[in-house]
Amino acid sequence: MDVTRRPSPNFDDRALPVSIIVLHYTGMPDAEGALDRLTSPEAKVSAHYCVKEDGEIIQLVDEEKRAWHAGKSYWRGITDINSASVGIEIVNPGHEFGYRAFPDEQIASVIPLVADIKARHGITRGNVVGHSDIAPARKEDPGELFPWTALSKRRLALPSPTRDLMDPYWTDAGFLLALERFGYDVADSQKAVIAFQRRFRPDLIDGIIDGECRAKLLALLLPRPQ
Numbered sequence: 001m002d003v004t005r006r007p008s009p010n011f012d013d014r015a016l017p018v019s020i021i022v023l024h025y026t027g028m029p030d031a032e033g034a035l036d037r038l039t040s041p042e043a044k045v046s047a048h049y050c051v052k053e054d055g056e057i058i059q060l061v062d063e064e065k066r067a068w069h070a071g072k073s074y075w076r077g078i079t080d081i082n083s084a085s086v087g088i089e090i091v092n093p094g095h096e097f098g099y100r101a102f103p104d105e106q107i108a109s110v111i112p113l114v115a116d117i118k119a120r121h122g123i124t125r126g127n128v129v130g131h132s133d134i135a136p137a138r139k140e141d142p143g144e145l146f147p148w149t150a151l152s153k154r155r156l157a158l159p160s161p162t163r164d165l166m167d168p169y170w171t172d173a174g175f176l177l178a179l180e181r182f183g184y185d186v187a188d189s190q191k192a193v194i195a196f197q198r199r200f201r202p203d204l205i206d207g208i209i210d211g212e213c214r215a216k217l218l219a220l221l222l223p224r225p226q
Contacts, residue, residue, distance in 0.1 A: 029097045076183040114151060
């Protein structure tokens with residue numbers, strides 16, 4: 001796996017061991033503009049890696065350092081996500097500038113990069129997440145077009161449950177309690193539901209807690225190898 005270095009000054013020291021991988025899209029019109037921002041001292045943002053649409057992997061911050069990619073976020077009790085994670089920016093204009101499918105060449109580089117980081121740090125599949133998972137009230141990336149299935153087939157992320165789905169009897173309040181148990185910040189309950197749908201049911205993102213959402217969450221909460 002070839003990696004090009006383009007150092008960013010935007011990092012500091014970690015306070016926690018690495019236990020999470022966060023996937024983002026750059027959300028800017030082009031790759032060069034995104035890289036300029038990720039390496040600008042004035043921007044005060046960065047990530048550990050950026051993967052361009054042609055598959056080129058660029059390392060911006062050493063993994064032992066704390067890159068500034070997550071912002072205010074939360075996952076499974078952790079609030080300093082930057083300290084606990086490796087951040088990967090994936091070049092895509094995002095919802096603001098013409099969101100589109102991620103090229104095969106790009107995903108072909110994302111997969112071994114995630115696999116390598118996951119193996120080296122002993123990260124569980126449940127902790128390979130999108131920015132919208134850890135900041136549902138603020139973020140949409142990497143979005144509903146990101147091919148999570150390609151990662152889950154290789155045991156690099158949790159799959160969206162599809163078999164033997166039953167509708168458990170949960171009130172909406174019960175669903176939200178279970179969603180919080182799974183890892184989400186549910187302070188903005190509808191945004192949390194939308195983030196869950198974007199990740200596990202991208203074909204229908206309506207913020208409504210229905211039987212399919214309940215069943216998928218129940219299946220995810222059942223004991224499984226991580």
